[in-house]
Amino acid sequence: MTARRLLTGLVPLLLVTATACGGDGPDRTVTASGKELDRVTLTLNWYPYGEHAPFYYGKQRKIFEKHGIDLTIRAGQGSQKTVQATGAGQSDFGWADTPALLSGVDSGVKARSLGVFLQTTPSSVQFFASENITSPADLTGRTIAGTAGDALSRTFPVFLRKNGLSPSDVTVQNTDPAGKIAAVVSGRTDALLGYASDQGPIMANKAGKKVGYLRFSEHGLNFYSNGLIVGERYLAAEKGVATRMTAAVSEAFAAAERAPGPAVAAMAGASEQLPPEKVLSEQLATTLTLLHTPATRGRPPGVNTEADWRRTIDVFAEAGLVKNPGPVADYWESAAAPKG
Numbered sequence: 001m002t003a004r005r006l007l008t009g010l011v012p013l014l015l016v017t018a019t020a021c022g023g024d025g026p027d028r029t030v031t032a033s034g035k036e037l038d039r040v041t042l043t044l045n046w047y048p049y050g051e052h053a054p055f056y057y058g059k060q061r062k063i064f065e066k067h068g069i070d071l072t073i074r075a076g077q078g079s080q081k082t083v084q085a086t087g088a089g090q091s092d093f094g095w096a097d098t099p100a101l102l103s104g105v106d107s108g109v110k111a112r113s114l115g116v117f118l119q120t121t122p123s124s125v126q127f128f129a130s131e132n133i134t135s136p137a138d139l140t141g142r143t144i145a146g147t148a149g150d151a152l153s154r155t156f157p158v159f160l161r162k163n164g165l166s167p168s169d170v171t172v173q174n175t176d177p178a179g180k181i182a183a184v185v186s187g188r189t190d191a192l193l194g195y196a197s198d199q200g201p202i203m204a205n206k207a208g209k210k211v212g213y214l215r216f217s218e219h220g221l222n223f224y225s226n227g228l229i230v231g232e233r234y235l236a237a238e239k240g241v242a243t244r245m246t247a248a249v250s251e252a253f254a255a256a257e258r259a260p261g262p263a264v265a266a267m268a269g270a271s272e273q274l275p276p277e278k279v280l281s282e283q284l285a286t287t288l289t290l291l292h293t294p295a296t297r298g299r300p301p302g303v304n305t306e307a308d309w310r311r312t313i314d315v316f317a318e319a320g321l322v323k324n325p326g327p328v329a330d331y332w333e334s335a336a337a338p339k340g
Contacts, residue, residue, distance in 0.1 A: 029070045037070035038241050043091035044076040045226060048270040050283025051118075051197050052095070056270055057263035058252025067248035069241075075271070078177065079226075080104070080150075087111035087231050093245060098224040098331075099151035099316055105331055106322045112235060112333040114246045115302035116227030116309075117253060118197070120217050120290040123152055123159075123225070126200045127184065127191035129210040136163035136219055145175040145183040145192040152193040154319045155221065162220040181206065195225075197290065201282035202275055224312040225290065228302070235333060243336045246302060250338035253291065253301035260284055302338035 027039040044052055055073055058064050064071045074091065076082045079100035086094035087109035098116055105111065125144060127133050133142075136159070146153040157167040172193075175183050180192040181203045192199060196213050204211040216222065228249050230242050256263035264280045274280070292298075295305045309328040317325045328334075 031065065035065070035068075037065060037068055038238075038244075039070040039072070040092040040241065040245060041072045041074060042093045042095060043074045043082050043085055044095045045079045045082055045097060046077070046198075047075045048073075048267060049198055049275060050201075050264065050267075050280040050285075051226070051287040052270075053260075053263040053267050053280065053284045053287075054249070054252040054256040055095075057256050057259075057266040058248060060266040061252075061255060063252045063255060064245075064248045067244040067251075069245055069248055071248075073270075083109055083111055083229065086229050089231050089233055092230070092234055093242075094229040095226060096229050097151055097226050098312060099155070099321055101227075101229055102313065102316050102322045102325075102331060103151075105326075106324055110232040111229050112232060113304075113331055114228040114230055114242060114333055115250070115337040116224040116304055117249070117302050118225035118227065118287065118290040119293045119296060119304070119308065121215075121221075121223050121225045122195035122197040122286065122290055123155065123216040123221075124194065124196045124200070125191050125214040126194050126196070126203065127212055128207070129212040131190055131212070133191065133212060133214065136160065136165060136214060139191070139214070140165065140169045142190040143171045143173055143188075145180040145189040146172040147177050147180070147193075148174045150177070151316075151319075151321065154321050155216070155223075155315065156193055158315065158319050159216050159219065159221050197283050197286040201279045201286075204282075205276060205279050221315070222293070222311075223315045224304075224308065230333070230336075235336070239336060242333075246336055246338050250300050250302040250340075256284065257288055257291075257301075260288065300338050300340035303340055304332060304334070304337060306332075306334075 029037050029039050079097035082094040082096040083100045083104040085091045173189050181199055183189040184192050185207050200211045235242050291301050293308050296303050306328050309332055313325050316322045
């Protein structure tokens with residue numbers, strides 16, 4: 001996805017009475033009706049795309065306001081940077097991939113998950129349907145665009161081994177994240193490693209061709225993906241705000257599930273180069289299929305289980321992304337997580 005400038009649309013009208021709290025708490029604003037809100041920032045994992053529609057819809061429907069939150073959404077530049085910024089207190093909350101959180105905590109970043117919302121990984125190999133790739137075995141001899149060191153490239157060898165292949169059976173061409181789609185469209189690579197909720201619909205729209213997927217989750221490898229994170233310092237000082245924020249995000253995702261069309265429409269103005277509405281709709285539709293594991297089906301978005309967390313930690317320990325895996329409580333603040 002090309003770099004895009006985040007705009008400031010969809011900010012609710014508030015009376016300008018915000019005051020800093022001397023470092024002892026968040027800034028606050030007061031609505032026209034006199035309700036006091038905590039002003040917080042959320043940094044996304046990337047520039048806005050369909051997966052993020054629930055946040056914009058939650059703002060438009062005043063779900064965050066209902067929970068006492070005045071939310072500002074910021075574009076991100078990758079989950080790793082979002083984890084680092086949130087842990088350092090440069091953003092109150094972050095929306096980031098769980099592997100990046102695990103790796104960050106492993107290296108000393110002081111951040112925690114408040115709940116993973118994409119509980120079935122969108123990680124996948126993506127290609128044009130004309131490539132006739134229908135199973136992992138069809139990847140033998142192929143060249144695939146990946147980004148060295150990211151979670152996708154680190155878990156891809158695990159995916160291959162679980163499907164009877166060796167990493168030497170394919171060639172992974174190191175490619176900048178923003179250049180992977182162009183590599184496939186131009187024919188420099190046969191496929192890319194990406195998220196089914198992100199790159200695939202964009203690639204199909206750009207090329208006017210049908211895109212196929214080999215999803216990790218459908219071929220023996222599932223793990224937690226994107227979720228809400230917070231810095232430990234902010235959590236210690238503002239646990240009540242964090243708890244209300246997780247409840248608001250859970251409610252916003254549930255609302256987007258019920259009304260995906262209006263949720264996509266709420267993204268209007270979110271980015272100068274926002275993907276077309278059709279792409280956003282496909283991205284959100286895929287996102288909404290990823291919200292649960294068998295253990296959480298039927299429960300509110302963002303409700304996690306310790307067993308699912310343990311499996312995710314084990315996957316990334318095997319992939320070498322986590323060198324010193326700790327207990328689940330080192331990564332997930334269950335007390336502030338969504339309930340239900």
